[in-house]
Structures are given as structure tokens and as C-alpha cells.
Amino acid sequence: MRRTSCRRPFAATLLAASLLAPVTAIPATPVRAAGADRYGEDHHPPGGLGPELAARLDRTIEDVRRQAGIPGVVVGLWMPGRGSYVRATGVADTATRRPMAADSFVRIGSETKTFTVTALLELVDDGLVRLDDPISAYVRGVPNGDRITLRHLAEMRSGLFPYTSDPDFIHDLLSEPERAFNPWEVLSYGYRHPNTFAPGEEFQYSNSNLVLLGLAVEKVGGQPLPDFLRRRVFRPAHLRHTLFPTGAEFPEPHPRGYTDQTLSGATADATDWNPSWAWAAGAMISDLQDLRHWAEVVATGSLLSPETQAQRLRTLPTGFPGTGYGLGIFETNGWIGHNGSLPGYETVTVYLPSQKATLVIMINTDSLSGGQEPSTLLARAITAVVTPDNVYAGQVVPPR
Template identity: 30%
Template sequence: MSLRRSHLRAASVLAVCLTACLTALSPATAGATADPSGDQAPQRQLDDFVHRPGGPPGAIAVLQTEKGTRVVRAGAADVRTGRSPSSEDHMRIASTAKAFSGAVALTLVDHRALRLDDTLGKRLPRLPDAWRSVTLRQLLSHTSGLPDYSRSDGFLDELRADPLHHFDSRRLLDYVADKPLLFKPGTQYRYSNSDNIAVALMAEAATHTPYEDLLRELVYAPLRLHSTSLPQGNRMPEPYLHGYDVSPSAGPQDVSEVIGMSGVWASGGIVSTPADMTRFIRGYAGGRLYGSTAVEQQRQWVEGASEPAGPGRNSAGLAVFRYETRCGVVLGHTGNTLGYTQLIAATPDGRRSLTFSVTSQITRSADEEGLREMRAVQENFVCALLRGKN
């Protein structure tokens, strides 16, 4: 398949899936080995999931407890070479990037540079008057009512025409600037990619600092994330987990570098590794970036699910979700984008964590059965984590 045909095919796939995808901190790999315990159930389950019809070509899960780190892997990071996935492989983290914007915003709240009740009208007066009353709290909880720019015809048309189109990340909300709010702010939950674009813009306005610099200063440095970045382009740093389109009409198609990240930015553009994501979620869920007041505000739960839904019963806080499984509660975030589906979760004290990554996009609209099976596997991994079978 030519590069141009590959781009066009991926753009077509992307137009269908985009609304879903946009829609203690010691190194996680220290002393890690594959399946060091005698419990083979997680390995068997991950193998079975990868080898199911239409399953992802590769998967990796990192479980970390007080006892150490376990890495479970299945399939290949690259189907051409057959190389196994590694916790140091780069990957697109999709909407788990929204937790990073939450980390920035809540740290600024803790530093009193922002307030949860600050409005778009106060911080971003150039945005439509109809949106003026929306607060930072409502953006972080997906109760803002902002229309989703990634659903707009203008945005999707540009993406279909050129998957590598360079968007002005700070003008993405312009695609829906002529739209009213979908509902009165604070009265409903509706997951929107616009919310976290607005969060990043508010952080920039409050600090006069680019969002990328805020990530480095407030998140990457304190949590020692050495392989995490927010690129604008389409290229992946080596080594990386290759992401695939596994549509039944053809064999796995590598879509890792088919689209640029400028069109998702703070809503889903971050590239990281399973090791870094383990460090991140342990610190983020454990409340190590900001004080107890911000943590308490973050954990005011409303009915709502991440996208895709995480394991167990989901409820939404401020840029974090509560996953109530049959074995107990973890806090985290999910995400999916072209070629990747992600879950990061940790106990509320951050002492135990799970990073679960697969190399295809799994959505309810495209593979409802696959999503159901993945959530079941994820819940089993959470149970292994919480029961200490590590």
C-alpha cells in the first residue's frame, strides 16, 4: 500500500473513531521481570485477548505493588520483527493525557494561581460570550456543556483531507465557537475533548507559560517522567509500540505515525511509556502533586464514565475516574486513539498501580464485544493487583 493510500485509509478510519479517542515514584522497571510469580492467570488472559479474532497485535501490563513490579506482555510491539513489548517502549497515551491537564490545573489551584471557580469569561475572554460562565471545575469534570470540537464538520474535513495537517492547537475551540453550550453548565455529564483544551488554555493564561513548559515543570520533573512529551507532529520516538488498525478487511496496518498530534494537543496528544505512566498514575492518584484540599475537591464523584469505559462501575471526578471493581476501588483514566487503547489506575494512596496498554483502538461502536472482553480482563488485572498476587 502506498504512503498516500495508507494515509487516506487511516483518515477514513479516524473520522469514525476520533470522537472516542479525542473523545511513589521509584522507576517502574526496577527489578521487573515477565511473570516472576507462580500465578499464570494474568499472562494466560492477556495472551487469549491478543489472539482473539480482531485482537490487538500486542499488549503490555505493568502491575506495581509494595512487593515490586510485574510486567505481563503478549504479542508483538512490531509485527514485522516480532519484538516483544517493553515497558520502555513509547506509545500514544490518548485521552489519559487528560489526567495530565488535570495534574497541571490542580497544581496551579494548589499554588493559588487558578481557582476551581474561575470562569472562561475571566481567564479566556476571547471565547464566545455564551460560554463565559463555564468554570474550571466544570471543565475538569466534563459537566461544562462545551460542544466537542472533534465532532465538528470543519475539523473532520481538514483531517480527512490531510491526516498530517498542522492545526493551531490553541485555536481548536474555534471550530465550535459559533455553537451554544449543549446544556446549562453543571447540570449534566458529557465527555468532551473541548474541555481539556480549555483547561490547558486557562493554565497558560493564568501563568503566561506555554502548556508544554507547565507539563515539564509541574508534572514530568516532580514525578521523574523521563520519556514523556507532547509533540506536534506524527513521528514516534524509538523504540515504540507500533499501533495498528485491525479492521477485518485487511491484515494489521501500522498507523502509528499516520496522524499528527497538533489536532488533539492537551486532550490526547502525549507520548509516553508504560514505565513513565506507572510513575505518573502512582503520583497522580496518590495525590502527591498537590495538597489535601485539592485532592478532596478532585474526588467529588458524579455519575459518568471515561472513554472508553474502564473496569467495573465508573464515576467521574476532576480529571480522574473512580473504577469500582468486584475486588475494590482504583482511580485512573482510560483513552483510545488510532492504534492504541490505554488504562492507567492506582489505589487512592498510589501504592499499587496498573498500566494496561494494547496496540489497537477498541471502541464500543467498532468492537463492542472486544471492549466488553477487555474490560473483563482489566478488572481481573485489578483484582490481581489488589489481592497482592504479584
């Protein structure tokens, strides 16, 4: 098999090399009528960004989509005082040419981390855990677990080897992508390797960290993680179309997802691949309007105490210009949030406090373009147009 590095930034994903073949461009289209049924008038907020800026964004998104070979794109941009912009362009299914729709559900990959860490921080506010507790107090068998704290895990500074970088894991997953994994099983792949550095010394993005935090939340919260998230995060945040699947279930409507993360390197349809291997690090599903709301909840800390939110936003260097990482959250040239990537899908959900602006991007491929994630290319291009003083960077590892 082809060996892969699995070092994509902020991704609950595996890596491969070839690019998805470009698809025929179709014009950008406004939100379809079905979206209004689900969201009501809020899905068509009054006051667009104006025809000139909207046309410029249409051209920018379509240029990136074609150049990066992205089948379908949904973009939502909300800027109080300036207006809003919601567009779907391209196709949700490359076989039938079904158009991409703005009211679609998508797999959100590593954006799941913002939910898992929010749950942890709620337990901090409850006085049931402390960020500087060792993970060994909650989960047994973690290499160096008596020195690795919950804070180290949430900051991506534990030194634990990422299980998604283990060649046997890559082979086992890609040989049978519909199979179910449990958290202990995926962690065992990482435990075969020595830790990469002492706790707190460096930044290294590792899904192992978030799987362990999910287990800690389960133990302290006294419920399976999906149930705890529904009760303590989804409901208080009024997220009606966000879920933590137990298997490969995927609500309709959703686009087909395309990936080149296969043993052969050929592009495959990953829509029904089982995301259980990503669990607390990347298994969740959401939609445009829920992500729009969640961006502000995360960045402003409306579910947390001010003291805990201040700790969450205290970012540390990642080694890459313009981007720091806090507690399950990043800050990239002023934008706060997270992105997500797993086979077939990528998302970006970020909030710019200085303008109270929200940007959400959803696409149905994770195949790299020029060594970069296509969602990052879109976010960078869009923000260069609308917030030139705050251009999204979002890169924390070198292109492979």
C-alpha cells in the same frame, strides 16, 4: 464519507466501525534486557505474583489479545505484599513481526488530561486561579463562557459541543492526518454547534473542555503548555520519559500503531499521524515505568495540597454503573486514574488505594472489539483475576 459519533469514553480520538484483523499469537515474553538499561533494577522488581497467578494472567491477556485483534500488548501490575508482573506479548509491527517490548514509548491519548488538570490544580494551590472562575476570564470567545467554570471543564460538565464530533473536523483530519492543528483551530469546529446543555447539568466527555483548560494554564502560567508541564509536573514527578510533542515526533523504541479510523474504514498505520489536534486533551507520549509512577502521583495527590486533591477526587455520576468522574480523573470500582485512546494506540493507567496496587496497559491499536475499547477489555479481564472485588468498568458511553 462515513459519519462517526466520536463518543468513545475518555478518548482523545475519532471513531470508526470495522475491527482490526486478528494477528498470529506469539507467547508472552518477560521484559527484554534493554529495559534494564533504561530503568535499572526497578524495572525487574523482586517478587513476582507466583507462577500459577502469572500463568493465569498470561492466558487471560493472550485470550483477550487474540479475540480483540490487538497486535501487541504491554501490561505492568504492581501489588505491594503480593508481587509484580510485567509482560509484553504480540507484535510491535505487523509487517516485520517485531515483538512488542515492555520498554517502548507509546502515545497515551486522553491520559494527557491528567497532566493538564494537574497543572491547573497547581495554579489553584498557587492562588493564581480558582476552580469556580469562569473560563471567559482566561479565554475569549467561548460560547456561554461567562457561566462555564474551570471546574465544569475539568469535570466534563460544561455543555460545550465536542469538536471531535464535528463532521468537518473528522473529514479534515482523516483527509490529511499528518497536518498540524492549533488549539484555536480545533475549538472553532466545536463552536459551530450550539452547546448541548447548561453548565453543570450533565456529564458529557468533550475534548473541547481540556483544550480550553490548556489555554488557561498557558495564560496564567506564562509559558507554552509543554514548557509549563515540564517545569511544574514532569520534573517534580521525576518522569524522565514523558513528553508533550510539538508535532509528530516519537522517540524510539515505539510500536507501530494501527487504526480503522480512516475515511474508507480500512485499517491504516497511524504511527506518524500528528497528534496536535488533541493537544492538552491527548497529545502526550510516555512509557511503562513513568506511567507506573504517575498512577500513584495522580491518585494520592503528591503534587497537590490535601484540600485540592480532595476536590479532585470528588467524583460525580457519569450515568454508567461503577464509574464516576472528578477533576480530570475517573474512579471505576475503586481504581483511580484515566485511560487514553487516539488513532493507533490505547492505554490504561490506574491505581487502587485499598491495595496500593498499580495497573498500566499499553496497546498498539484503537480499533473497537464488539463496540468496546480493547484496552477496557484487557483491564476488565486482568482485574477480574487479581482484584475480583474491584473489577475495572471504565465505560461511560454506550457502545456505538
